[in-house]
Amino acid sequence: MAILSGQARLAGVIGWPVAHSRSPRLHGFWLNRHSIDGAYLPLPVRPEDFQTAVRGLVAAGFAGANVTIPHKEAAFAVCDTVDPFAHAAGAVNTLVFQDGRITGRNTDGIGFLENLRQHGIDPAAGPALLLGAGGAARAIAAALRALGVAVTLTNRTAERAEALAVALPGCRTIAWDARDAALGDHALIVNTTSLGMTGHGDLMLDLTRAAPTTAISDIVYVPLETPLITDAKTRGLKTAPGLGMLLHQAVPGFTAWFGVTPVVDDALYDFVAGDL
Ligand code: ATR
Structure with a gap:
């Protein structure tokens, strides 16, 4: 001290x-x-x-x-x-x-964007798919919209995603069940839910449906490397794990x-x- x-x-x-x-x-x-x-x-x-x-x-x-x-x-x-x-x-x-x-x-939004950049990911490369609609999703969606990125929101509780889309012009929503089918249409996939965190459920995403150029970002940092990030790395996708967002914010x-x-x-x- x-x-x-x-x-x-x-x-x-x-x-x-x-x-x-x-x-x-x-x-x-x-x-x-x-x-x-x-x-x-x-x-x-x-x-x-x-x-x-x-x-x-x-x-x-x-x-x-x-x-x-x-x-x-x-x-x-x-x-x-x-x-x-x-x-x-x-x-x-x-x-x-x-x-x-x-x-x-x-x-939070600036921290999210800086974390992507530090991992060699251009946040503005194309449309983004955000999983979740809590406070973190709100900040991240706002930061992406400020860059002019088209944002798709999906959340287990559809009403929360819809409320966020109403508050932030330029966001659209899709059903939670449609998330896998939508992976191929997005340059950036972001997990803002608590799924994947130690002690919580797993986020099951079928990354075989993502394009090879897709980048994957997670806001969860316990564990430091979530199953989503491990899966994405295995497939050769660019990744930005959650701890960096905490540091950059x-x-x-x-x-x-x-x-x-x-x-x-x-x-x-x-x-x-x-x-x-
Ligand atoms: P924060 O404000 O920190 O982002 P939050 O409001 O509790 O935290 O949001 C957590 C997110 O994780 C929400 O999008 C939540 O979905 P719901 O709005 O349907 O609750 C999502 N989440 C948590 N557990 C989930 C689960 N088992 N399956 C799907 N989504 C889940």
């Missing part, structure tokens, strides 16, 4: 519970690498205390905070201004405090709070993955 000066910059992650969060480890790695006079703390805050806690952090001179489950929607409401991605997602994962004002951002917050733009490299992957 670094020794802090009286001018140390402070940030953290607000969640309930927060003990499982990888963010303190991730930001701690960067603080250490850049010898920054600052700290990034786990901040366990009950839902009913969220507003009070955020106002307290502002009053105490914090530079900002990440926000995780279950506070992302409440964080949207507490902001003075939000960026277009937060607006599209209706949720905020990064708060920046400046001159008593609170700016909210949603960096953290970059804008760190930059805003600590004034250094950190890089996502192998050493960071190894450090964060070592804890999973």
Whole structure:
């Protein structure tokens, strides 16, 4: 643990519970690498205390905070201004405090796109098929639409996909049962469901129906390599596993709070993955 000066910059992650969060480890790695006079703390805050806690952090001179489950929607409401991605997602994962004002951002979509690029995948290569319609799907769909990518949504509960398509022009929906048949029509397939996560069910996708140029992305990172990613690799498809999205979504917050733009490299992957 670094020794802090009286001018140390402070940030953290607000969640309930927060003990499982990888963010303190991730930001701690960067603080250490850049010898920054600052700290990034786990901040366990009950839902009913969220507003009070955020106002307290502002009053105490914090530079900002990440926000995780279950506070992302409440964080949207507490902001003075939000960026277009937060607006599209209706949720905020990064708060920046400046001159008593609170700016909210949603960096999940940027993290998703940067992860694809780092794995040699062009997000704008063609239509994308998104499996799932939760908060992560919303942020990812908004980021892809901002690039002009045609997005197909499919979800076990069809109404959630339809509601998302109404909110985001340029998205269409197909039935959950039609997902395999649709694989061949898409350049990018993204799993935003919890299927494939340790302890959850498997995502059964028939990748024999995907074109050889199709790229496969997963937001699940426990295990680090999901059965979907393993299957895609075996077939020679380009892949972007989920941990990279977690690492890349953290970059804008760190930059805003600590004034250094950190890089996502192998050493960071190894450090964060070592804890999973
Ligand atoms: P988040 O907001 O973090 O994305 P979420 O809202 O719980 O999380 O979304 C999880 C996604 O996984 C949803 O799309 C969910 O489908 P439903 O909307 O039908 O619940 C999907 N999901 C979870 N378990 C699933 C399963 N067994 N089969 C198919 N989809 C599943």
